[in-house]
Amino acid sequence: MQGTTGRIWSPARGYFVILSLPVLFLLVFFVWPMAGVVLRSFEGGEGIFSQYLTVFERSSYIKVLLYTLQVATTVTVLCLLIAYPVAALVARLQGKWLQIAFALILVPFWTSTVIRTYAWMVLFQRKGVINGMLIDMGLIAEPLRFMHNNIGVHIGMVHIMLPFMLLPLISAFRNIDPSYMRAAGVLGANPIRAFWHVYLPLSMPGVSAGVALVFITSLGFFITPALLGGAHNMMVAVLIEQQVTITVNWELASALASVLLLVTAALYIVYDWVSRRAGGGGVLD
Amino acid sequence: MTWNTSGRLARIFLVVFTVAVLIYLIMPTFVIVPMSFSSKSYLSFPPPGWSLQWYQTMMERHDYPQAFWNSIKIGVPVALLSTTLGTLAALGVVRGRFFGSRPMSAVVIAPLMLPQIILAIGLYPIMAKFGLAGSYPGVVIGHTVICIPLVFITVAASLKNYHPAYEYAAMTLGANWWQTFWHVTFPMIRVGVIVGGILAFTFSFDELIIALFLTSPETRTLPRLLWEDLRQYVTPIIASATTLVLCISFILFGAVALLQRHLSKATRS
Numbered sequence: 001m002q003g004t005t006g007r008i009w010s011p012a013r014g015y016f017v018i019l020s021l022p023v024l025f026l027l028v029f030f031v032w033p034m035a036g037v038v039l040r041s042f043e044g045g046e047g048i049f050s051q052y053l054t055v056f057e058r059s060s061y062i063k064v065l066l067y068t069l070q071v072a073t074t075v076t077v078l079c080l081l082i083a084y085p086v087a088a089l090v091a092r093l094q095g096k097w098l099q100i101a102f103a104l105i106l107v108p109f110w111t112s113t114v115i116r117t118y119a120w121m122v123l124f125q126r127k128g129v130i131n132g133m134l135i136d137m138g139l140i141a142e143p144l145r146f147m148h149n150n151i152g153v154h155i156g157m158v159h160i161m162l163p164f165m166l167l168p169l170i171s172a173f174r175n176i177d178p179s180y181m182r183a184a185g186v187l188g189a190n191p192i193r194a195f196w197h198v199y200l201p202l203s204m205p206g207v208s209a210g211v212a213l214v215f216i217t218s219l220g221f222f223i224t225p226a227l228l229g230g231a232h233n234m235m236v237a238v239l240i241e242q243q244v245t246i247t248v249n250w251e252l253a254s255a256l257a258s259v260l261l262l263v264t265a266a267l268y269i270v271y272d273w274v275s276r277r278a279g280g281g282g283v284l285d
Numbered sequence: 286m287t288w289n290t291s292g293r294l295a296r297i298f299l300v301v302f303t304v305a306v307l308i309y310l311i312m313p314t315f316v317i318v319p320m321s322f323s324s325k326s327y328l329s330f331p332p333p334g335w336s337l338q339w340y341q342t343m344m345e346r347h348d349y350p351q352a353f354w355n356s357i358k359i360g361v362p363v364a365l366l367s368t369t370l371g372t373l374a375a376l377g378v379v380r381g382r383f384f385g386s387r388p389m390s391a392v393v394i395a396p397l398m399l400p401q402i403i404l405a406i407g408l409y410p411i412m413a414k415f416g417l418a419g420s421y422p423g424v425v426i427g428h429t430v431i432c433i434p435l436v437f438i439t440v441a442a443s444l445k446n447y448h449p450a451y452e453y454a455a456m457t458l459g460a461n462w463w464q465t466f467w468h469v470t471f472p473m474i475r476v477g478v479i480v481g482g483i484l485a486f487t488f489s490f491d492e493l494i495i496a497l498f499l500t501s502p503e504t505r506t507l508p509r510l511l512w513e514d515l516r517q518y519v520t521p522i523i524a525s526a527t528t529l530v531l532c533i534s535f536i537l538f539g540a541v542a543l544l545q546r547h548l549s550k551a552t553r554s
Contacts (some may be wrong), residue, residue, distance in 0.1 A: 007313040014462060015381025022374035022390055022433060030396050030430045033407025040410075086303045103542070104307045110538040111314050112491035114508045115527050118515055119313040122320065122524075131317060162310060191292060220400020222494055227515060241497075244406055257403045268398050270393075 034261065039090070041258040044251035051255035056233060061239075065259065068236040072218035072224070075157045079214050080207065083165040090166070105170075109163050113223045120156045120228060121147065125218075131279030152228035153235075164217065165210040172206025205275070212271040216264055236260055314531065321524035339521040349526055351503075352510040356490050359421060359506060363428040364486040370429065371436025371485075372478055376470070378437075379444040381450070391438075397434040404430065405498040411501060419501030427495040432488055436481030443477030476548040483537050490533065 042048040124146035131143040184194035222237040243253035324334030417423035
């Protein structure tokens with residue numbers, strides 16, 4: 001690759017060689033396993049689509065897929081509603097306060113999901129902190145059930161996904177020039193109009209990045225629904241794990257995993273394409 | 286009400302709401318810390334009395350220390366391997382602007398975006414075929430696949446911070462590939478590489494799903510042991526182990542925060 005070899009030298013060719021090592025590693029240990037899952041989903045039973053027929057005919061499996069979509073949607077909407085005003089405020093902070101707010105948002109990022117879900121299990125117990133506080137405040141007479149139902153899964157998942165919504169929103173808000181809002185005000189727009197016609201459209205790149213990140217990640221969530229969720233409403237990643245470890249039905253698990261893979265990959269590609277067209281540069285840049 | 290007073294009310298509400306949300310983000314995790322010093326075997330807050338007995342019990346059991354060392358023995362090679370491969374990938378994609386570098390960057394980032402459960406059930410049969418299921422190399426490879434994108438993102442960001450003309454200049458002046466990398470490129474991207482390596486270690490140290498499929502009772506990591514214990518009973522031993530993990534995570538978090546501050550000062554001056 002050096003000039004001494006006598007060939008016409010180009011940096012691009014050298015970087016191609018550099019790139020080949022990680023790409024080879026990922027081909028063997030990422031692309032091959034993924035392809036293996038898809039191939040295995042066509043095995044077992046009669047006909048190559050028999051696993052998929054099972055997935056889409058059995059109402060209990062359809063219920064799991066729909067529940068997964070529903071939870072991912074609710075979590076995404078809740079994260080957006082909570083994160084939008086918080087990010088708008090944090091983006092306007094300066095100096096020390098900005099650093100403190102950033103640290104508080106990043107700390108959960110560094111804390112294991114298992115540990116954060118365990119924390120909720122402790123808080124949610126019948127005689128746990130939350131029930132104790134609510135009873136002391138006289139809001140409820142009997143302890144509430146937070147675990148093994150929808151409430152716990154949603155509170156726990158929003159808690160874990162919130163930083164993923166906050167960070168892209170904050171970075172989008174920091175790019176909005178505050179003089180635009182002042183200009184709208186000077187030109188006679190009231191704050192609501194100014195927000196609706198100026199601030200909101202300018203914040204859309206952050207909104208779409210956060211929504212895509214939270215929704216795609218939520219679809220594959222495993223730990224929180226497995227520990228806080230109930231047996232009646234199961235998310236698809238939990239079902240896949242059970243099909244492998246308890247039922248030992250690799251083919252059906254692979255079919256479920258392929259459906260999840262297809263949906264996630266499609267959303268990822270669509271999002272990348274949309275954000276590229278919007279001119280913001282895709283996820284990959 | 287005029288716009289001014291309602292604006293002020295809205296601002297107060299916004300501040301209160303933000304503080305509440307930040308508390309919601311932080312508090313749950315720290316409730317565990319006092320519980321690990323509880324004198325009783327049940328979890329209540331605040332604890333009825335204080336003691337270190339749960340730390341002692343944890344140390345006396347053989348599975349917790351073993352799982353802790355397993356997590357280190359897996360996390361360090363993951364950090365080294367993914368730092369090497371992730372840096373190479375970033376160099377290739379960012380500097381080598383040739384046909385096909387964009388689809389390749391999609392392949393490099395994809396492991397981070399796709400659900401880990403799919404990779405876990407895909408890797409298990411392959412590792413079993415190679416006789417690596419349940420071994421250290423098996424889980425190290427599994428974690429490295431997901432950590433390459435983490436390093437890739439941080440290093441690619443550092444590479445985009447300066448113009449490749451520096452490297453061309455070095456090469457024009459007769460430096461070979463290694464000299465160019467070691468004396469020009471690496472000093473420029475050093476912080477990105479180190480931050481990527483710490484992120485990779487932290488990820489491996491906290492990861493559950495891959496470990497669930499690719500470790501055995503002998504090689505199981507701390508998150509897997511916590512997970513197995515959590516499904517049985519909720520005792521303060523788990524709180525003690527959790528507090529220990531939190532300490533390590535925050536030391537690493539602090540290290541990265543300092544590095545990034547150092548970097549932003551360096552680029553400003």
